[in-house]
Each structure stands twice: as structure tokens, then as C-alpha cells.
Amino acid sequence: MLEVQNLNVQVGDREVLHDINLEIPDGETHVLMGPNGTGKSTLLSTIMGFGNYTVTKGTILFRGKDITGLSVHERAELGIGLMFQRPPTISGLKLGTLLKATSKKTPEEVRKYAEKVNMGQFLERDVNKGFSGGEIKRSEVLQLMVQNPDFIMLDEPESGVDMENISVMGAAIGGLLEKDQNIVRRKKSGLIITHTGFILDFIDADKGHMMCDGTIKCHGNAREILKEIKERGYRECMQCH
């Protein structure tokens, strides 16, 4: 579904990502791990097409189509969705109004989704205004449920979520990625940034990638990579090539 080829990305005058290669087939969910500040969120932002991230080399293909030059909105329309780690607050815009604007679903369905992630009472609140860390994550998942993208990028979905809601989030993200569907019929794909691996208790990842210093150093079984990091830290991974 998604293919990133030899990608170099610059933010301002600084090159942040170098020679990234990544392939995520239909129906697969991959996990992206690595130390803070290594470029994981930059990669997601670049795939989404945000203006501050300049591709200086390489291409991003989505379902075989080169999307490197497309606008954020065009990418979203093609079926790419992103759960923001730190989304902006939009004063005056109600969450319910935003969902209505981005959804093809009926208001009843939207409300049902909101109830599912314990966000029913937030529909009349300004988007992200005064939301706690966990509420922001639930609001993000809700927006994605309504948007219904085919390729879903999640930036640390478990951070800030309390223990009571983590299973709610896990189930909702599992739903987004069609984890409840038979593997043959599953079409949706995902790329998840995680530090803790909590999310892996709810979503079986098909593959893991380890990013260091702006490039992907190794690929492999997500749980095994996580175990390595837990036991030995990032040091060994950083030496990989």
C-alpha cells in the first residue's frame, strides 16, 4: 500500500531523514521504534505532506501512485490518515462540527463512535481545548474513525492514556486497522510509533522498524525489536546497518 524509496527530508536548513526505505503491504501494520528526536514523527509528517518538511530526494508511493508532490488534503482524500501526537487547539470549532465536516457518516453514527471512545460529552467542546493527554488521543482516534482512512499512521497512540481507557483505545485502533477481520479480507494498513509497546498488547504488528539518527537501521519482528530495546537499550540497534 505504501512505499517509501530513498527518502531524504529537510526541515529548515537541516536534513533530518536520510535514505529512508520502507514498504507496508495491504493489510499489514508496522511499528516504528527508536529514541526520541530521531525523526519518527518527521517521517509521518512527511508522508502526510506537511509544509515544513521538504523532500530533497526520493519518492513516496501510495498504491503505486507517486504522492510526493501532493497536498495534505489530496493525500487524505486518497485514504491516508494521521493521529497527531500534539494536535493544535482550534478555538471556537466544536469537535462535533469538525466531525460533521469530515464525515460521510450520519450524525447518529458519529455519536455512536464518540460513545465508543468515551468522547460523547466532548462533541460540544472546542477541538482539543483543555483536553487532557488521554482525551486528545481519544479525540484523534474518533476523528480517524469518522474519516475512515485506508492507511493509518499513529504517533504514540498510548501516551497519556489512563489504564481504564487504554483498552478502549486499543479496541478502537484495532477496529480502524480491521484487526477484527479475517487476515485474507483485511485491507487496511498502519504505521505506529511506539515507545512502550503497550499498543502491541491490542494490535498484532506484522513488522517492526528501528529508526536511529534519521534513518531506518533494522527491520524485523516488532516484539523482538522491542525486547532488545528493553533489555539492552538503543545502543546495539544504533550500530546496526
Add this chain to the structure above:
Amino acid sequence: MPLGNNLASELSEDDTERISQSGIDLSRVSSCATYVQKDEDVLHSGCVDNGIEVLPVQKALEMYDWLREYCWNVVPKDKDDITKYVAAQKNPAGYVIIAKKGSKNIFPIQACVYLGRNQIQHVHNIIIAEEGAELHIISGCASAHHVGKGGAHYGVSEFYVKKDAKVSFTMIHTWGEEIDVFPRSASIIEENGVFLSNYVCMKPVHKVQMYPTAYLKGKNSVARFSSVVIATPESTMDLGSRAVLEAEGASAELITRAITLGGTIISRGHVLGKVSGTRGHLECKGLILKDGIIYAIPEIEGSVVGTELSHEAAVGKIAKEEIEYLMARGLSEEVATATIIRGFLDVKIAGLPEALQSQIDSAIDSAEKAGF
């Protein structure tokens, strides 16, 4: 829209359309709760209904001697050239609305002032909510398309909100590009009284200048001013509101949302805390969408221990990350921008009936549909 004979002969289809953009439904004119004035002619004025009386000011002053106490009381005659001009009129125009003691009316009274000629229109309004009364007014001010240079509106409004009474006054302006508008208004709010003043102007105007003042004289009285305005090129809007907190427990909130598309907005505000146990907050947020001027001058002035006053002012542009956030949800850049602007202008006024809130919303929506 079916109109009464009198209105149908005086107002063209274009006139009624302009008036409806100011939130006035002239098909409701048969009800008591409507006042329509074109230039200085009263085309329709209501009667006593549900404890509310709507009268032309001249007739009301003839009928009620006691009304003289309220006439040129909170707004002084000699305040400035505008008030002097209105006070000098031999035949005053405008309306008097009296909500009788204890009367409760959630459905808004409609007051329409329409300018159809290139001249100064003068209006003097007196609004009284007696003890425990609840009164809501939508004031639609508009002008005919053909009115140009020389067209001006001088409007004096005096509000008296008695003990436990509540008044909301929602003014929606639909003037023309060459018209000058000078409202002069002030209010006295007694114990537990609530005064809500809302102003919406989404249409071009040459110049608007106003600085309404609320004198909160009663314990626990409340005043809330909100203004939502867009200044198109060549428009100058010098707007402000002032609250004088003169009794314990009195509070005021002054909120402005301003957008310039090339025009000039001067957003003033002044809260004076004169007594302990008072609170006031002033907030002005401005968006510069095309080069123009937004000049925010918030003033807070406390003179005793125990008054709490604050202000917040911000002028800027729409953050790129907000636009991209909505674009990532599938909205085009134009729709994302319009959605953010619409949210920016969305000021929900606590205590305002739904019917009035939806009139404000639709006035703002019409600007959104026109592409701001």
C-alpha cells in the same frame, strides 16, 4: 414574504431582503412585537402584548409623563455632536419598548430601522425592563442598495434594566459602503439585573463609531458585550464597550472577534472596577486575513482592593498547523480555512435565547457563504 399593506407600499422586495439580512422577519409584522421605521417614518409599531409595549418615541412621550425621567438620562444630550443633533430634532423618531413588571418574553421583539435616502437618519430609543421582566430585542439596521454618500444613521439608545430584570439587545448591521453610522447607547443595570448586548456586522460600511457604556449600579448585576465584525476594504469600524462596576458582586465581560479583509478596526474596551467584590474581563481576538488594521486598545482600571479585572488581546493570522490539521482530515485548504474562521467567529452568548443565537449564527454563516 407576505407584508402588510403599509409595508408593502413602502418597502421594495430589495428592501425586505436587506432587512431580512439584519435578522428581521417582516412576515411576523402583524404581531405586536415588531417596530419598523424607514428613514423617520414609523411604518409599523406594536401594541401591548404579553406585558410588552412597543411605541414610537414621540407618541410614548405624549402618553407617559413619567417617561421623561428616562429620556436623555443615561445618555446625556450634550455628549457629542451626534447626541446634540438627535436631541435637537423637533419630531423625534425611534421606539420605546417597555417590558412590564414580571413579564417574561423569550421570543424576541423585532426593531427594524431602515435607511432609504441619502441623508441623516435620527433615532432615539428607550428600552425599559421593569422589575423581574425578561426582554429580548433584535435590532436590524439596514439601508437600501442605492443609498450612498451622505447617508448616515445617528442612533441613541437608552437601556434601563431594573431589579431582577434581563434584557438582551442583538444588533445586526447591513449598511452600505458609503454610509456612516454613529450609535450612542448606555445602560443602567440594577440589582441582579442582566444586560446582554450583541453586535454583528459582516457587511461593508463606510464608518461605524460606537462606545456603549453599561453602568452596573445594582448588587450582582451582570453585563456582557459581544461583538463579531468583519471590516471590508474602505470600512472603518471604531468599536468599543465600557462597563462601570459600581456595586458589590457586579460583573462584566466584553468580548470581540474581529476580522479585517483590508479595512480598519479599532477595538476599544474599558472596564472600571470602582467597588470591592467586582469582576471584569475583556477579550479581543483579531484575524488579519488581508492587509488592514486591527488596533486593539483594552483598558482595565481598578481603584479599590477586591476588584478583579483581566484582559486578553491577540491579533494575528490563522496558524498554518491548524489549516494542515483539518486538511489531514480531508478538507481542502479553502474549506479548512473557512471552517477555522467560522469557529473563530463563533461566540456563544450565555443566556441568549436559541432564536437569537440562530439569527446571529445565520448572519455569520451568510458571510462564510460569501467567502468572507
